[in-house]
Amino acid sequence: MGRIIEEIYVxxxxxxxxxxxxxxxxxxxxxxGLYIAAPVLNPAxxxxxxxxxxxxxxxxxxxxxxxFIANFLFxxxxxLFGGDKYARxxxxxxxxxxxxxxxxxxxxxxxLFLRSDEPNYVGHNPVAALAHFIFIFCGSTFMILxxxxxxxxxxxxxxxxxxxxxxxxxxxxxxxxxFAHHLLAWIFPVYVIMHLYAVVRHDIVDRTSVTxxxxxxxxHKVEEEPV
Amino acid sequence: MQSNxxxxxxxxxxxxxxxxxxxxxSLTSVYLGLSPSIxxxxxxxxxxxxxxxVLWIHGLECTCCSESxxxxxxxxxxxxxxxxxSLDYDDLLSAAAGHQLEAVRKKIMKEYKGKYILAVEGNxxxxxDGVYCMVGGDxxxxxxxxxxxxxxxxxxxxxxASFGCVxxxxxxxxxxxxxxxxxxxxxxxxxxxxxxxxxxxTGVIAHFHTFGTLPELDxxxxxxxxxxxxxxxxxxxxxxxxxGMFVTSxxxxxxxxxxxxxxxxxxxxxxxxxxxKIQWNGGTSFPIGSGHPCIGCSEPNFWDKGPFYERLASVxxxxxxxxxxxxxxxxxxxxxAGAAAHAAVTAxxxxxxxxxxxxKA
Numbered sequence: 089m090g091r092i093i094e095e096i097y098v099x100x101x102x103x104x105x106x107x108x109x110x111x112x113x114x115x116x117x118x119x120x121g122l123y124i125a126a127p128v129l130n131p132a133x134x135x136x137x138x139x140x141x142x143x144x145x146x147x148x149x150x151x152x153x154x155x156f157i158a159n160f161l162f163x164x165x166x167x168l169f170g171g172d173k174y175a176r177x178x179x180x181x182x183x184x185x186x187x188x189x190x191x192x193x194x195x196x197x198x199x200l201f202l203r204s205d206e207p208n209y210v211g212h213n214p215v216a217a218l219a220h221f222i223f224i225f226c227g228s229t230f231m232i233l234x235x236x237x238x239x240x241x242x243x244x245x246x247x248x249x250x251x252x253x254x255x256x257x258x259x260x261x262x263x264x265x266x267f268a269h270h271l272l273a274w275i276f277p278v279y280v281i282m283h284l285y286a287v288v289r290h291d292i293v294d295r296t297s298v299t300x301x302x303x304x305x306x307x308h309k310v311e312e313e314p315v
Numbered sequence: 316m317q318s319n320x321x322x323x324x325x326x327x328x329x330x331x332x333x334x335x336x337x338x339x340x341s342l343t344s345v346y347l348g349l350s351p352s353i354x355x356x357x358x359x360x361x362x363x364x365x366x367x368x369v370l371w372i373h374g375l376e377c378t379c380c381s382e383s384x385x386x387x388x389x390x391x392x393x394x395x396x397x398x399x400x401s402l403d404y405d406d407l408l409s410a411a412a413g414h415q416l417e418a419v420r421k422k423i424m425k426e427y428k429g430k431y432i433l434a435v436e437g438n439x440x441x442x443x444d445g446v447y448c449m450v451g452g453d454x455x456x457x458x459x460x461x462x463x464x465x466x467x468x469x470x471x472x473x474x475x476a477s478f479g480c481v482x483x484x485x486x487x488x489x490x491x492x493x494x495x496x497x498x499x500x501x502x503x504x505x506x507x508x509x510x511x512x513x514x515x516x517t518g519v520i521a522h523f524h525t526f527g528t529l530p531e532l533d534x535x536x537x538x539x540x541x542x543x544x545x546x547x548x549x550x551x552x553x554x555x556x557x558x559g560m561f562v563t564s565x566x567x568x569x570x571x572x573x574x575x576x577x578x579x580x581x582x583x584x585x586x587x588x589x590x591x592k593i594q595w596n597g598g599t600s601f602p603i604g605s606g607h608p609c610i611g612c613s614e615p616n617f618w619d620k621g622p623f624y625e626r627l628a629s630v631x632x633x634x635x636x637x638x639x640x641x642x643x644x645x646x647x648x649x650x651x652a653g654a655a656a657h658a659a660v661t662a663x664x665x666x667x668x669x670x671x672x673x674x675k676a
Binding site: 122125126127129130131133136137138139140141142143145199201204241242244245253254256257260261262263264266267270271273274275277278281282285289292293 | 534535539543544545548554555556557558559560561563568569572574577578582584585586587611614615616617620626627628639640642643644646647649650651653654657658660661664665668
């Protein structure tokens with residue numbers, strides 16, 4: 089048995105909103121993106137003028153994409169100017185060798201069952217921070233930049249074409265950029281699976297209420313009590 | 316060789332009326348996307364400027380660019396275009412051959428140093444000192460370097476010279492390389508396509524002749540006038556794309572109704588060219604117009620982005636022919652399996668440690 093000895097308000101409202109909007113956008117973008125790549129529904133024979141099949145899916149993809157971008161930028165703003173100590177990625181210092189030292193190593197060992205105790209962090213542990221940096225920060229940045237470059241193709245010489253169009257020659261043509269965007273979209277379902285598993289597992293093993301914390305904002309510290 | 320002749324002289328000598336000459340000039344300015352007010356400048360240039368000498372060399376290629384160039388639906392104009400550029404050297408079309416022809420090339424290179432246009436059709440074999448493409452007893456690699464040295468500008472005809480095309484598709488046995496990989500110090504206009512549209516080819520030359528500069532180029536070095544938009548953007552079947560009405564097999568009702576070829580692997584949405592605007596053979600048709608999906612022949616490395624009849628390219632993955640979705644599903648499967656295995660180990664350890672705890676107590 090355990091006793092809750094401390095309640096910590098970790099995820100403030102803006103962070104929780106960011107998280108859920110991001111989750112919604114990811115699912116919507118992945119689904120609409122796959123549909124655009126392989127439009128499986130075919131309307132009955134008739135006049136094209138009455139149908140909007142593909143246009144709607146693309147429209148939804150773009151709408152969610154711009155929400156996703158705004159949300160992503162808001163999260164960066166919140167990290168920099170929010171004054172929220174659990175939201176500013178303060179502990180994430182991959183450029184410093186010390187960061188890769190003991191805490192990181194211990195967390196990896198714990199995940200590999202090489203130690204019996206679980207290091208406990210109020211925010212993200214170092215391995216989680218690295219995963220978020222790679223999948224969410226780098227992954228989203230790539231998807232946003234490549235997405236805007238492709239969106240700019242609709243309007244040559246326009247804002248998106250001028251500012252983001254350089255990705256097209258960088259990837260060796262429009263098709264290759266589409267391919268990269270399509271391929272790397274798959275990192276998100278991979279990430280979601282690992283994320284959900286890790287959250288549920290930590291909740292069971294550490295009993296820190298991490299699952300409900302993204303709704304309530306509160307995490308708990310639990311102390312073992314003698315039976 | 317009368318290289319001081321102007322285009323107007325040439326037109327006159329060939330019995331073309333001034334009216335037809337003016338028609339040609341305005342048509343060319345329209346093709347170039349220039350404003351109507353520029354047409355007089357074009358007329359002026361065509362009448363007064365001596366013709367620009369062009370040396371046209373052929374490397375590793377199939378001659379489809381030349382075939383396109385000489386194809387014409389308006390014989391007078393096209394034929395004139397063909398004769399119009401002072402094509403002083405072309406080892407495919409020249410009447411002279413052998414040493415005589417090579418002497419002409421050397422002569423133009425000397426007399427028009429820094430003033431002639433070098434048109435390159437085909438690309439360059441670089442492997443084993445370029446022995447896989449020999450022209451006149453020398454490797455094409457050397458000929459290109461030598462001829463490019465004194466050129467004012469280079470026009471890279473077709474996808475071969477621009478990006479590499481089939482010759483440098485994987486595994487590229489002859490080390491074929493596009494012109495821009497070999498020549499770094501000259502302005503290069505890339506006119507990709509396999510082949511490029513003939514009006515696009517003549518348009519580029521007319522622009523250089525009129526303004527003495529290269530046309531405005533995009534990020535991949537292609538003239539914006541012709542390569543600024545995708546086939547998809549100007550495709551007459553675009554309405555069917557937006558409506559989600561697709562051909563799903565080459566003999567279905569949708570094919571007969573002329574629906575969008577997206578699901579048949581059409582690369583129109585990622586291909587920059589003028590096919591859906593200018594079209595081919597004087598505006599007769601273009602591949603999509605004839606019911607075939609665009610294969611993206613003017614895009615870099617389009618041979619390696621196949622199959623032509625599928626949207627998603629095949630890529631080698633773990634020794635198999637795969638695609639982005641298959642790779643993604645394998646990754647998701649691996650994540651699920653990893654999580655399940657990790658959960659199982661966690662559960663086993665928990666049971667063990669609980670037992671240990673109970674034993675202690």
